[in-house]
Amino acid sequence: MLLTSMRVSRAEFEAGTGWALKPEGACRGDICIPLADQPGDRVDVAALAPQLGMPLVSSEDGTLHALGPWSGSGRVLTSAEAPELELPRLDGTPFRLSSLRGTKVLLVAWAPY
Amino acid sequence: MWQELRTELHPRGLEIVTVGLDTLGAEACRPFIEAAAPDHPSVIDAHHAVAERFGVVNIPNGVWIDENGIIVRPAEVAPAPRRSERPGLGDVELPDRMVDIFTEAQKIRTDPAAYEAALRDWVERGADSPYALSPDEVVARSRPRDADRARGEAHFELATELERRGDHAGAVTHFREAHRLVPDNFSYRRQAWSLEPAVDGPLARFWQGPAPDDPDAWPYDGDWLSDVRQLGAENYYPTWQP
Numbered sequence: 164m165l166l167t168s169m170r171v172s173r174a175e176f177e178a179g180t181g182w183a184l185k186p187e188g189a190c191r192g193d194i195c196i197p198l199a200d201q202p203g204d205r206v207d208v209a210a211l212a213p214q215l216g217m218p219l220v221s222s223e224d225g226t227l228h229a230l231g232p233w234s235g236s237g238r239v240l241t242s243a244e245a246p247e248l249e250l251p252r253l254d255g256t257p258f259r260l261s262s263l264r265g266t267k268v269l270l271v272a273w274a275p276y
Numbered sequence: 277m278w279q280e281l282r283t284e285l286h287p288r289g290l291e292i293v294t295v296g297l298d299t300l301g302a303e304a305c306r307p308f309i310e311a312a313a314p315d316h317p318s319v320i321d322a323h324h325a326v327a328e329r330f331g332v333v334n335i336p337n338g339v340w341i342d343e344n345g346i347i348v349r350p351a352e353v354a355p356a357p358r359r360s361e362r363p364g365l366g367d368v369e370l371p372d373r374m375v376d377i378f379t380e381a382q383k384i385r386t387d388p389a390a391y392e393a394a395l396r397d398w399v400e401r402g403a404d405s406p407y408a409l410s411p412d413e414v415v416a417r418s419r420p421r422d423a424d425r426a427r428g429e430a431h432f433e434l435a436t437e438l439e440r441r442g443d444h445a446g447a448v449t450h451f452r453e454a455h456r457l458v459p460d461n462f463s464y465r466r467q468a469w470s471l472e473p474a475v476d477g478p479l480a481r482f483w484q485g486p487a488p489d490d491p492d493a494w495p496y497d498g499d500w501l502s503d504v505r506q507l508g509a510e511n512y513y514p515t516w517q518p
Contacts, residue, residue, distance in 0.1 A: 165323070165437050181329075218427035220434050220453075222446055227437060231430030232328050232421065239331035240350060240418035243411035245341045246329045250295065250319035253302050253309055258319045260293070261345065267290045267399060268341040271278060271354055272321070272332045274297045274463065275308050276470035276481035 166228040169209045176206045180230065181246055182215070189215055191233075192242045277356035279314050281392070289343075290399045292316040297324050297335060297463055299436040299471065304481070323436045324463060326351070328429050331419035333461040334513065338391075340398065340408070348398070348408040350418040353513040355386035371488075374479055376501055383509035387516060394518060407518060417517075419460075428457025432464050439471060447471070448495045455496070462503075462512075469499055 164179030173184050182189045184206065188197040198214055208230060212219045218231040232239075248260040248270075260268070282292045293316060296305035301322045309318050326332040330339050331351045338354025341347050370378070394407040402408065409417070419425075435450035451468035458464055469484035472494070485499035486492075504512060 165433060216423065218423065218430045220427065220430045220450070222434065222438060222443070223449075227434065227441075229430040229434035229437070231426040231428075231433070234421045234423050234426040237420060237422065238415055238418045239328075239421045240347070240415045243347045243414040245339075245345050245347050248325060248329055250321050250325065251302070252317065252319055253306060255302070258293075258317050260341075263291050263293070263317075263341075264345050265343050267343060267402075269278075269290060269292045269354075269395065270295060270326070270330070270339040270341065271292060271356075272295045272297055272326050272335050272337045272351075272463075273308075274335045274466065274470075275304050276298070276466065276484070 164230040166208060166230060167226065169228070170205050170207060173202065173204060173206055176208070176211075180217070180232075182233070192244060194235075194241060196235075277312065279312055279316070281357050282314070282316050285396070285399050286315070288399050290395075294318045295321045295326050297321050297326065297332070297467065299323075299439050299467060301440075322440065323433050324467070327461060327463065328433070332463065333419065334463055340395075342402070342408070346411065347414050350414050352417075353386060353516055355388040355391055357392050358388045371479070373483065373485060373488075373501065377482070380501065380504045380509045384512040385510055386513060390518075391516065424457045428454045431457065435468070444471070452496065455498075465496075465498065465503065466500065468496065472496075
């Protein structure tokens with residue numbers, strides 16, 4: 164998840180990481196990780212990241228950051244539930260993988276190089 | 277490359293989503309997508325989100341997801357059906373490096389027929405297909421991820437954004453860290469290599485190595501040719517496991 168600020172809304176945090184912030188902690192699927200403090204409407208990513216074991220890397224000038232994924236299960240997938248994927252089409256309009264619920268999907272990654 | 281198959285199988289309940297992994301985004305992907313003229317969604321993944329979310333480490337890679345949004349085959353090599361032609365380089369006379377690259381590429385082994393047969397079997401039989409894996413098997417086959425790898429994935433994402441913002445030197449620094457921490461992600465390498473301005477013209481993105489007139493300027497430890505020769509082209513993809 165890319166960040167220009169260490170403070171984001173709970174909704175942004177969930178959309179960016181797939182982890183929802185609930186009273187019991189940060190939750191994704193069947194996994195909940197307890198947190199030291201209950202986050203308010205705004206989340207302090209610098210405080211949250213170490214509690215979740217998520218890496219935070221920053222540009223040299225400190226203006227851009229990337230919050231990396233959780234690695235607590237030792238695998239990229241923690242369950243077989245397909246994560247949401249929202250990416251733009253050529254015309255810039257957003258596509259959501261969840262919009263194809265009800266159909267079998269083959270997702271194919273390619274590259275123009 | 278997938279449109280023909282999609283036309284046939286879409287009425288049987290399959291949709292295809294192609295995901296273009298390129299930091300240069302829509303404009304780089306456009307000629308290829310327009311040549312394919314897909315009816316299916318075709319999206320742009322500038323930061324390689326599918327690597328983080330699904331464990332894609334090379335291309336082409338496929339993920340199968342059933343009607344309930346459950347993954348039944350995690351990211352694996354997914355060779356395109358051998359019917360249509362890739363948009364080619366045209367009648368360009370090839371420099372030695374490109375000849376060498378194509379020579380190595382010829383040794384790369386995939387089995388498009390087996391993959392297509394498995395896909396068709398799943399489309400027909402759904403959960404009864406032996407190719408649809410159990411949730412436990414799906415998770416077990418997904419990429420390992422430890423703290424180092426996760427950090428490398430963050431470096432890669434940062435690198436792609438720095439590149440898009442015009443900080444190429446910053447991008448290279450973080451691409452290098454990503455390569456070091458996630459050594460099995462070949463897309464990470466190819467993406468970074470493809471962004472180096474070694475040569476001009478239609479071969480530029482495929483050169484992925486030192487410039488002939490300034491080889492010492494190459495900022496990476498490996499390049500496409502030396503990495504593939506070291507690995508052995510026959511090991512470029514893991515053997516497909518049904």
